[in-house]
Every structure is written in C-alpha cells, then in structure tokens.
Amino acid sequence: MTIKILNAIIAVVGGVLGAIVLYWLLNKLAELLPGRWEDRVKPYLFLLPAVAAISLYLIYPAIQTLIYSFANKNSTAFVGFDNYTSLLKSQNFQNTLFNTLLWIIIVPAAVIVVGLLIATLADRLGPRGEKLSKTLIFLPMAIGAVSAGAIWKFVYAVRPPGQNQIGLFNGIFTGLGGDPVNWLQLSTLRFNSLLLMVMLLWMQAGFAMVLLSAAIKGVPTETLEAARLDGAAEGTIFFRIVVPQIRTTLITVFITVLIGVLKTFDIVYVMTNGRSKTNVIAVDFFNQLFTNRNNGNAAAIVVMLLIIMIPVLVFQVRQFRAEEAAR
Amino acid sequence: MAAITYDRATVQYPGAERPSVNALDLEIADGEFLVLVGPSGCGKSTSLRALAGLEAVADGTIRIGDKDVTHLPPKERDIAMVFQNYALYPHMTVADNMGFALKISGMKKEETRKRVEDAAKILDLTEYLDRKPKALSGGQRQRVAMGRAIVRSPQAFLMDEPLSNLDAKLRVQTRTEIAALQRRLGTTTVYVTHDQVEAMTMGDRVCVLKDGYLMQVDTPRNLYDKPDNVFVAGFIGSPAMNLIDVDLDGDGAVLGGRSFPLPRATMAALAEDGSKTATLGFRPEGVRLVGEGEGFPFEVVVVEELGSDAYAYGTMHTSRGTEGDKLLTLRVDARKPPMKGEIIHIQINPDEAHAFSASTGRRVSGDAAPAPGGGATRVSQA
Numbered sequence: 001m002t003i004k005i006l007n008a009i010i011a012v013v014g015g016v017l018g019a020i021v022l023y024w025l026l027n028k029l030a031e032l033l034p035g036r037w038e039d040r041v042k043p044y045l046f047l048l049p050a051v052a053a054i055s056l057y058l059i060y061p062a063i064q065t066l067i068y069s070f071a072n073k074n075s076t077a078f079v080g081f082d083n084y085t086s087l088l089k090s091q092n093f094q095n096t097l098f099n100t101l102l103w104i105i106i107v108p109a110a111v112i113v114v115g116l117l118i119a120t121l122a123d124r125l126g127p128r129g130e131k132l133s134k135t136l137i138f139l140p141m142a143i144g145a146v147s148a149g150a151i152w153k154f155v156y157a158v159r160p161p162g163q164n165q166i167g168l169f170n171g172i173f174t175g176l177g178g179d180p181v182n183w184l185q186l187s188t189l190r191f192n193s194l195l196l197m198v199m200l201l202w203m204q205a206g207f208a209m210v211l212l213s214a215a216i217k218g219v220p221t222e223t224l225e226a227a228r229l230d231g232a233a234e235g236t237i238f239f240r241i242v243v244p245q246i247r248t249t250l251i252t253v254f255i256t257v258l259i260g261v262l263k264t265f266d267i268v269y270v271m272t273n274g275r276s277k278t279n280v281i282a283v284d285f286f287n288q289l290f291t292n293r294n295n296g297n298a299a300a301i302v303v304m305l306l307i308i309m310i311p312v313l314v315f316q317v318r319q320f321r322a323e324e325a326a327r
Numbered sequence: 328m329a330a331i332t333y334d335r336a337t338v339q340y341p342g343a344e345r346p347s348v349n350a351l352d353l354e355i356a357d358g359e360f361l362v363l364v365g366p367s368g369c370g371k372s373t374s375l376r377a378l379a380g381l382e383a384v385a386d387g388t389i390r391i392g393d394k395d396v397t398h399l400p401p402k403e404r405d406i407a408m409v410f411q412n413y414a415l416y417p418h419m420t421v422a423d424n425m426g427f428a429l430k431i432s433g434m435k436k437e438e439t440r441k442r443v444e445d446a447a448k449i450l451d452l453t454e455y456l457d458r459k460p461k462a463l464s465g466g467q468r469q470r471v472a473m474g475r476a477i478v479r480s481p482q483a484f485l486m487d488e489p490l491s492n493l494d495a496k497l498r499v500q501t502r503t504e505i506a507a508l509q510r511r512l513g514t515t516t517v518y519v520t521h522d523q524v525e526a527m528t529m530g531d532r533v534c535v536l537k538d539g540y541l542m543q544v545d546t547p548r549n550l551y552d553k554p555d556n557v558f559v560a561g562f563i564g565s566p567a568m569n570l571i572d573v574d575l576d577g578d579g580a581v582l583g584g585r586s587f588p589l590p591r592a593t594m595a596a597l598a599e600d601g602s603k604t605a606t607l608g609f610r611p612e613g614v615r616l617v618g619e620g621e622g623f624p625f626e627v628v629v630v631e632e633l634g635s636d637a638y639a640y641g642t643m644h645t646s647r648g649t650e651g652d653k654l655l656t657l658r659v660d661a662r663k664p665p666m667k668g669e670i671i672h673i674q675i676n677p678d679e680a681h682a683f684s685a686s687t688g689r690r691v692s693g694d695a696a697p698a699p700g701g702g703a704t705r706v707s708q709a
Binding site for chain 2: 220222223225226227228229230231232233236240241244245247
C-alpha cells in the first residue's frame with residue numbers, strides 16, 4: 001500500500017517535473033536559433049509534445065485499425081473489402097446494427113424526455129423536496145455500469161416456477177398470477193433490448209436532469225409571466241417559451257448521451273453478452289477481437305462505428321462553435 | 328378599455344411579517360393614466376402584479392370594468408404588461424414577439440401580421456420586424472415591449488418601471504412618447520415608477536405608496552401644492568420640500584429665534600392634540616430674499632448652479648439650536664447666486680408654507696385639511 005502511494009507520488013511529481021524540464025529544453029533549443037527564426041519556430045516546438053502524443057495514441061492506432069480492417073483475421077494478408085461484405089451479409093451483424101440503431105433512436109430521446117420531466121417537476125417542489133429528489137435521481141450516475149448490471153440482474157432475475165422469485169419483475173409478475181418469465185431472453189419486438197436501455201436511461205437521466213434543471217432555472221421568470229399574460233396555457237409556455245430558450249442545453253445533453261449510447265458496451269456485456277438478439281456494435285467488436293480472435297472483422301466493425309460517429313461529432317463541434325460565437 | 332378598482336386589496340407574501348400591500352383602495356377611471364410611485368419596498372410593483380394576476384390577493388377584491396378578477400388567472404384578465412427588463416422572448420423575432428398573444432388566441436395569420444405591422448409603424452419598428460431582440464438596442468427593445476402590449480388592444484396597460492433600463496436622455500424622450508401614445512390610444516394605464524419626475528410628468532393622477540399603505544392619490548399639481556402628509560411632501564418635488572421640526576409658541580412656529588406666524592385655524596388644529604411641536608414645510612422656491620433685519624438668517628453652505636436655476640443649500644437656526652439642523656434648499660436667482668459662506672435673509676411665503684402635525688404627520692395648514700376617513704386619502708404612520 002505504502003509503495004503504491006509512493007509510486008503515485010513519484011508519478012505525479014516526476015510527470016510534472018518531466019514536463020517542465022521538457023518544455024525548458026525546447027525553449028533552450030528555440031533560443032539557439034538565430035533572430036526571427038526563434039519566434040517563428042517556438043510555437044511549433046511547444047506544440048510538438050502534444051502533437052506527438054496525439055499521433056502516437058490516437059492517429060496511429062486509427063490508421064492501423066483502418067489497415068487491419070482490409071486484412072485477414074491474423075492481419076497477415078490483405079483481403080480487400082471481404083471483412084465488410086461478409087459482416088454486412090451476416091444475419092448476426094445486421095441484427096447488431098439494427099439494435100445499435102434502436103439504441104440511438106430511443107435512448108437519447110428518452111433521456112431528454114425523462115430528464116426534462118424530472119427537472120420541471122422538481123422545480124415545482126419546495127427547496128428541500130427538490131434537493132432530495134434530485135439527489136436520489138442523480139445517485140445512479142455514481143454507480144459504474146458493471147455494478148449497475150449487478151443491481152439490474154436482480155430486477156430481471158428469474159427462478160424456475162415453484163421457487164421463490166428473487167427478481168423484482170418476476171416477483172410482481174408471479175404475484176399477479178403469471179408464470180415466471182426470463183425477461184432478458186424475450187426478444188419479441190426487442191423487448192430485452194428495451195430492458196437494457198432502461199438501465200442506461202436510469203444511469204443517464206440524473207445527468208440530463210441536472211443540466212436541464214440548471215437551464216430551466218436560467219430562463220427569465222419575466223418571459224414566463226409575459227407569456228402567461230399573453231394568454232398562453234402552461235403547456236404552451238413550456239413548449240414555446242421554455243424549451244426554445246434551453247435549446248442549446250438540450251442539444252448538448254442529446255449529443256453527450258448519443259455518444260455514450262454509441263459506445264455502450266458494459267451494460268450489454270454484463271447482462272447478456274449480446275445473446276438473445278441483444279448485441280450492439282461495441283460488444284460485437286469486443287467478441288470478434290478477444291473471443292473469435294478475428295482482427296479483420298473487429299477492425300471493420302470499429303471503422304463502421306467511426307463512420308457512424310463522424311457526422312455526430314461534426315455536428316457537435318459546429319454546435320459548440322455556434323454557441324461560442326453567440327456568446 | 329375599462330376602469331380598474333382596488334377594493335381593500337391586500338397582498339402578503341408567504342412568511343412575510345406584514346402585508347406588502349395593505350388594504351389598498353383605489354379607483355382608476357376608464358382611459359386614465361395612473362402612476363404608482365414610492366420608494367423601494369413600498370408595494371407599488373406588488374400592487375401592479377396583483378392586478379396582473381401574478382401575485383395572489385389575500386384579502387379584498389380587484390375589478391377590471393365590472394368583472395371581479397381577484398382570483399382569475401392572468402390570461403383571463405385581458406391586460407398587457409410591459410416589464411422592467413422587457414421580458415422579450417429571446418428566441419422569437421420582433422414580429423413573433425409582438426404577435427405571440429394574437430397567435431395563441433387563434434387569430435388568423437394575415438390579421439395578426441396586419442396588426443403587428445400597424446403597431447410597428449406607430450413605434451418606428453418596421454425595419455426591425457425580422458430581427459431577434461438580441462440584435463436591438465435598449466430603446467428598440469423597450470419599444471418592442473410596448474408593441475407587444477398595444478397589438479392586443481387590451482383592457483389596460485400595466486407598466487412596471489419600463490424606462491429604468493434606458494440611459495437618461497432616452498428615458499426623457501421615451502417618457503414623452505409613452506405619455507403621448509397613451510393619450511392617443513386612450514387605454515387605461517397603470518404605471519409603476521420610483522422616479523417622482525416620471526410620476527409627475529406622465530400621470531393624470533399619481534398614487535403615492537409607502538410601506539404598503541396608500542399615502543395620497545391626486546393630480547400631480549395637487550400632490551405638489553397640497554401634500555396630505557409629511558411623507559408625500561418630502562417625496563414629491565425635486566429638490567425636495569424643506570421640512571423642519573419646530574417648537575410652537577402662541578401664534579406660530581419659532582424659527583431662528585423669531586416667530587413665523589401661522590393661520591389661526593392651523594394653530595387650533597395643531598393644538599388639538601396638545602402638542603407643542605410641529606413640522607414646518609416649504610418648497611425651495613417658496614421663499615424670497617429680503618434685506619438684513621427682516622426675515623430669517625440663512626447661512627449658505629453650498630451653491631449648485633444648473634444654468635436655468637441655482638440652488639443654495641444651507642442652515643437656518645431653529646429654537647432647537649444648530650446641532651440637529653439639516654441642510655435646507657432654496658431656489659435663488661441663477662444670474663446672481665449668493666456666495667458660499669454668505670449669510671442671507673429669507674422670508675417664507677405664508678401661502679406656500681405647510682404645517683404638519685408632529686404626532687400624525689398630516690398636513691393641517693390652511694384650506695385643504697382633508698376630511699378624515701375620506702376614501703382615497705387614508706394615512707397611516709405605522
């Protein structure tokens with residue numbers, strides 16, 4: 001334990017000192033250059049470490065992945081688009097893509113709706129009630145996805161008929177006279193995928209609520225009063241006056257959750273590992289790489305995920321810039 | 328358009344010790360421009376918000392026309408309000424801001440557009456109709472807020488310090504424009520301000536409030552000439568009326584070692600409660616300079632020259648000694664003001680002197696001692 005702490009201290013101190021020494025050396029290096037060249041070169045020298053790190057940890061792996069996606073499972077020979085075509089033809093991967101699409105369509109929207117609802121309702125409580133309810137709803141944020149999986153396994157758990165049901169759902173369901181159901185195998189209408197989405201909703205709603213609640217409180221009361229005097233009903237005020245004024249926060253929350261959804265791995269991995277038609281793209285990638293040891297397929301999946309994400313990221317960056325410009 | 332009546336209306340915020348508006352009795356005639364004025368916390372904004380339906384009325388009633396609106400939601404009162412910070416909808420264009428109420432009420436698009444354009448023409452906003460509020464200046468935003476009110480042709484306009492976010496010059500200009508617009512439209516208007524110059528220049532009648540109580544409601548002229556009580560006397564007028572606590576002798580107030588005679592009726596009224604002191608009030612312009620040996624000596628401390636006017640600030644000794652004496656204000660000839668440190672002699676015009684009872688603060692001098700219990704003149708020195 002002591003050694004660990006010491007290691008941590010050495011890492012922190014050494015890291016900071018190392019960075020200082022590095023930049024000091026770069027500065028000295030720049031000073032060696034004659035006259036105007038010093039000022040011209042210095043900014044690039046200072047950027048060098050960051051650019052090097054990004055290249056090494058981000059750009060190089062991305063390019064390597066792209067290359068692997070055109071190679072066979074051991075990355076020993078190029079196979080052209082074979083990985084992509086075989087994946088897109090396979091029933092399983094089509095299923096995965098469809099599930100991912102469902103997650104994308106349902107979860108961010110649901111998080112926004114639930115977060116907005118809670119924020120609006122909590123806003124009408126007294127100060128103490130508001131604090132308490134918000135804390136409770138925010139708590140799941142602090143729980144890791146794997147721990148959340150442990151919790152929700154008990155919600156969806158199933159025991160053979162005749163035994164005591166320890167799962168919440170089956171407890172209620174059998175209590176009402178039904179037979180125990182294995183909820184997570186219920187792939188009709190992707191019901192099991194929806195149950196997994198509920199978990200992410202449970203974890204993310206608090207985050208959405210906190211941001212949206214702050215935004216709602218930032219809406220000037222006078223505009224609401226003005227709308228009331230203008231004859232607007234409460235619903236009209238909410239949709240025509242409040243929502244447009246918190247639009248930027250809504251988009252921020254939406255995109256943050258969307259990116260979280262695209263990366264969703266742990267919930268599915270822990271709960272079903274993609275069985276019973278619940279697979280999503282990140283879990284599929286993991287299994288291709290570490291279970292099937294198929295580098296080619298795994299790389300192709302990641303490249304497709306990247307292609308899906310690029311428009312979202314471009315939109316997010318644009319939105320961010322527009323917000324900055326509006327400020 | 329309609330008359331507005333407050334009938335013993337009381338507003339008390341939850342947890343507050345005393346009501347913010349205390350049994351307000353006020354009748355506003357159809358088409359009248361009434362100004363509510365008073366210092367911060369006097370309840371003027373609260374009275375207005377209660378009329379708008381934004382504050383709950385705890386007791387009493389409020390009527391617009393013949394309709395009792397005391398417990399109606401704002402949208403059923405058919406009134407338009409201009410807020411201090413304008414409360415424009417930031418995500419809508421000027422045209423949409425002005426047309427919002429009409430759109431909600433289900434009015435046809437062309438009709439809405441026409442009304443908005445008409446209002447924009449009146450307010451000189453035509454070229455800004457497609458802009459967002461963010462792209463407008465303060466004065467333009469203020470006009471949009473006005474426009475939002477007038478397109479609706481409501482029963483009444485309520486304005487809550489609509490000029491306080493404008494710079495001084497624009498405020499004076501807009502003040503006149505609003506007053507002119509109101510005369511032209513003839514819509515009953517209740518206007519809240521803390522600025523007594525706005526109150527005096529804009530209102531048909533002015534209602535002075537203090538600590539939730541109505542102090543006096545009257546025309547600007549009467550408020551100035553015949554203030555009901557010490558508070559109104561000191562609040563209305565700029566510079567303020569000089570108010571001096573004086574001792575009484577047999578036939579007047581003791582001032583600077585001499586007696587300032589007061590009318591017999593006034594003395595009788597002051598003596599009624601057995602008090603030997605009173606408050607004497609006179610406006611800065613209610614004095615004339617006299618030669619040495621006449622009038623009362625006045626020591627000039629500061630002179631302010633404003634071009635058209637000059638004001639001399641200084642002290643006058645009462646029988647109480649110099650210690651508690653506050654600076655008094657005199658309006659003097661702007662062309663030949665007295666020097667700092669000079670001692671001049673003044674005579675207070677008897678017609679323009681007011682005496683206020685030391686115990687109740689009410690004016691007792693001369694003619695206009697108001698009949699006790701008269702409807703709109705309840706006074707309290709709580």
